[in-house]
Amino acid sequence: MDQNLPMFLKIIIDFADFKLGTVSFVTAFVIAMLLMPLLIKLVNYFKLYDVPDLRKEHTQPVPTMGGVAICTAMAVACAIWFPFSKDLFTISFFFSIAVLFALGILDDLHNISAQNKLVIQLAVASLIAFTDVRIHSLNGLFGIYELPVVAQYTFTIITIAGVTNAFNLIDGIDGLAGGIGFMSLLLLGIFLTLSHDKNSALIAFTLAGGVLGFLYYNFNPARIFMGDTGSLVLGFVISVLCIKLLQLSSLSGSILPHGPVLVLAIVIVPVFDTLRVFSLRIWNGKSPFAPDKTHIHHLLTNNGWSHSFTSKLICTMHGCLLALAYFLKNLSQEAGLAILLLCMLLIVFIFKRIKLPQRSKVFQLQSFPNEA
Numbered sequence: 001m002d003q004n005l006p007m008f009l010k011i012i013i014d015f016a017d018f019k020l021g022t023v024s025f026v027t028a029f030v031i032a033m034l035l036m037p038l039l040i041k042l043v044n045y046f047k048l049y050d051v052p053d054l055r056k057e058h059t060q061p062v063p064t065m066g067g068v069a070i071c072t073a074m075a076v077a078c079a080i081w082f083p084f085s086k087d088l089f090t091i092s093f094f095f096s097i098a099v100l101f102a103l104g105i106l107d108d109l110h111n112i113s114a115q116n117k118l119v120i121q122l123a124v125a126s127l128i129a130f131t132d133v134r135i136h137s138l139n140g141l142f143g144i145y146e147l148p149v150v151a152q153y154t155f156t157i158i159t160i161a162g163v164t165n166a167f168n169l170i171d172g173i174d175g176l177a178g179g180i181g182f183m184s185l186l187l188l189g190i191f192l193t194l195s196h197d198k199n200s201a202l203i204a205f206t207l208a209g210g211v212l213g214f215l216y217y218n219f220n221p222a223r224i225f226m227g228d229t230g231s232l233v234l235g236f237v238i239s240v241l242c243i244k245l246l247q248l249s250s251l252s253g254s255i256l257p258h259g260p261v262l263v264l265a266i267v268i269v270p271v272f273d274t275l276r277v278f279s280l281r282i283w284n285g286k287s288p289f290a291p292d293k294t295h296i297h298h299l300l301t302n303n304g305w306s307h308s309f310t311s312k313l314i315c316t317m318h319g320c321l322l323a324l325a326y327f328l329k330n331l332s333q334e335a336g337l338a339i340l341l342l343c344m345l346l347i348v349f350i351f352k353r354i355k356l357p358q359r360s361k362v363f364q365l366q367s368f369p370n371e372a
Contacts, residue, residue: 017193021205024081025189028206031074032213039069040217040224048109062222065108066214067230071101073210074233082202089131092241096124100164104229114289118165124236125160129153133243137250138238139325141260141333160239166270167235169277173297173307174222178215179268179315181234182208184266187322188241194255195248200241207237207278213314235270242266258329261336265325269296271316272344296351304356317347 029182043049043063084090102121106112134156139142147155171177189204211234217223226234242263249259256262265273273296278288286292293302300310321343 007302017198018190020081020198021189021193021201024077024202025205025209026208027080028073028077029213031076031209032069033216035072036066036213036217036224039066043224050140062225062341064217064225064227065105065229066224066226067101067104067228067233070207070210070214070226071097071233073213074114074207077206077209078203081206083199089128089133092127092131096127096236097233099124100232101229104227104232107228107232115263117168117228118161121161121164121232121236122157125157125164126153128160128240128243128341132210133240133247135159135243135246139246139250139257139333141337156243159243160236162274163239163242163267163271164232164235166274167238168228168231169274170270170295170297171226171231172295173301175215175219175308175311176297176314177234178211178218178226179311180318181238182211182215183315183319183322184238185211185241186239188245189264191256192241192248197248199246200244203237203359204241207234219311238267243260256329258325258333258336261328261333261340262322264327264337265340268321268340268344269314272341273341276348296348299348299351300354303351303354305354310348 022345040063043065048065049063078084078094099120103112103117109116129152134152135147136152137146167177167181170180185204186210189201192198192201192204214224214226214230218226236315245256246259246263248254249256249262253291276296277292277294280294281288281290281292297310297314300313305313321340324343325336325340328339331339
């Protein structure tokens with residue numbers, strides 16, 4: 001093979017490897033599309049609405065618990081196509097999903113406190129860490145390779161709980177969490193397949209199919225919200241699969257020698273935004289969990305931009321960051337990390353300052369002289 005070709009052209013893709021992932025994706029998508037109208041009717045019948053508050057952008061109650069259809073679609077598709085085994089990780093992983101699914105339903109119905117949700121997130125994160133799915137190495141980032149065992153558990157638990165919570169918090173406007181999650185899951189599915197972990201890839205593709213079926217009903221104007229039922233499971237699955245990909249990237253011959261940078265790009269929008277918002281709240285003497293409208297999507301909607309435009313812009317930005325992270329592989333990991341963080345800082349700076357253009361008074365007088 002020509003050594004002058006770009007790296008992405010040197011990756012040999014056997015599309016047969018994606019056959020099962022594609023079938024599971026389509027299965028979950030079809031199931032979600034069929035379930036969503038039934039779920040909307042059921043939620044409306046029982047009046048299970050997401051009621052506006054200080055944190056939320058919508059002004060009218062909207063049906064919630066769309067995550068029920070997402071998770072059901074994922075569960076059915078996995079039951080059909082996933083090669084279940086009795087290994088500790090598989091049991092712990094799907095048990096954790098069930099716990100978070102139940103937690104999400106309870107929260108959507110009764111508004112569980114953020115602190116209590118965090119405790120459960122830390123518990124399931126600890127369970128996964130004990131199955132040896134941990135951040136064992138930083139692949140040379142900052143000169144760090146193998147981590148001490150205590151650091152492995154600490155970083156893993158914080159990462160899983162943090163990413164799970166971040167996806168939960170960024171689910172603030174129509175299509176945002178689902179759009180970011182969908183793109184992240186597709187990328188994870190592709191690179192996990194190329195790294196020969198087809199079982200983990202199958203999970204990514206299956207959940208992506210369920211999320212896509214949900215997004216059809218969630219883009220503005222939303223007919224149903226994901227709710228914590230969906231966002232908690234979405235963030236948890238992405239965080240665990242990111243750690244699996246990070247482990248594979250540390251192996252010799254990996255197609256991802258810059259694994260930490262790519263993994264960071266997959267979660268950087270919700271994680272960076274959560275850290276930024278928490279820091280601002282603490283700086284202002286508030287609880288980090290206090291509701292407000294300072295998240296990245298609020299920066300745009302507060303300046304007059306619509307939910308639809310805001311969601312599409314941030315999702316497009318997320319896609320660009322994923323592509324950028326891959327093409328940063330020829331730089332040092334430290335440089336790649338710095339560029340991603342600088343991009344996020346620049347995005348926040350711009351979002352705070354771009355306001356919806358208003359028609360000038362002269363234009364209004366020319367167009368509507370009788371109203372002057």
